[in-house]
Amino acid sequence: MRRVEHVMGFPVSLRVDDLPGEEVFERAADAVFGWLREVDARFSPFRADSEVSRYGRGEPLEPSADLREVLGLCEEYRAASGGAFDARPPGRDFDPCAVVKGWSVQRAAELLRAAGARRFCLNAGGDVVAAGGPWRVGVRHPDRADRICTVLDVADAAVATSARYERGDHIVDGRTGEPAKELLSLTVLAPTLTEADAVATAAFALGREGVPWAAARPGCEVFAVDAGRRVLRTPGWPAARAEKSAA
Template sequence: MGFPVSLRVDDAGVTGAAGDAVFAWLREVDERFSPFKPGSEVSRYGRGELAADQLSADLVEVLDLCERYRVATGGAFDARLPGRGLDPCAIVKGWSVQRAAELLRDAGARRFCLNAGGDVAVGGGPWRVGVRHPEVADKLCTVLELTDGAVATSARYERGDHIIDGRTGAPATGLLSVTVVAATLTEADAVATAAFAMGADGIAWAAGRAGCEVYAVDAGRRVLRTAGFPPAVSGAGAA
């Protein structure tokens, strides 16, 4: 998957098999959906080796989500950039980790924290989740408290200019970071990435999405947050 994943489950009755199922699922996703593995379903479809009616239900769902966000952003978010192969990773990450969180719930977990490269799905909180400063690696912008739901951040600090504005084909540079809180990590991660791709206009776009709360730092280093974004809390222990 290209990012570290950690899991904490605080339910005494939930066995280690639940955690094993989470990591087995994420490894399966990596094999099936990675555009960097020639034999993956995504790569084969991108090369035209699979027809649309031959795709798995999972990939159809992912591609439908990609198209939904492409339309919603006027093309800023696009899994099919010119000169590049099919790359649905911006959807696959949040979607797959949300599915992993649902596996935990199905196994009886009620209090858990699943952290995938800084994007977090939690249940049974309160949990404290830190939002990293976009320019200072060892500092946090804020720490929010969340009981059930998800938090995702899109930024340049880990992978540089990796988010491309599909309308221009150039790296998105209007924002330093965008953090979105939503009911699911599927939505939080997709909205954060799409908003970042849109640049400065992405803040209002993300804030207008039903059920989404936003904390953003623009290129001028101004902090903008929606009224419903969880208030900052003090103390250590951020996930």
């Protein structure tokens, strides 16, 4: 059973293989997409009335429990990356999207598990939470949209990619305020999408040194392509197929 909706600025696709009937699936899917629409309304920095925008402007408000959790994650990865990951980099507005996306989609996956799903794939703009499986996940080539760099088998884990190919140089090194340009793309496999997404962004901001940094995180494996089109891959990367070069 499948559903696809456009929410939070990107397509989100859901496939569930083991819920007992369409009615149960529709209720679970409604909960997933309802939660993601709520996150978009509350946490988008592009909405002037969102809780995140109001917090970023310094308006007097008591942060919700969810916002406090997001702020805690932002600080965790800022400290862990030595400031390369920063939700408020020099000269820029507060933007916790690099944490919010993975955190919110992981929460959506937990809603599916609460509904009884044990075999599903939730794909949010290319970042994936996979339960059961294995599921085969392809990572896009950084230069060509019609090619892939690697395919990995994923079971009960999450995959997230940070790259320059969709939004240009949008990832900023929080230590300098300048765009991070040493890598073209970096993909992280981790136990949860909360961690995979934040680690991928932090590692991309760190540049080439981000690959060993991310690999040292518990449960994380990394596949990256640097600006010279060289592939950097951890030994434990669970590839079904991997190319030696992305050229």
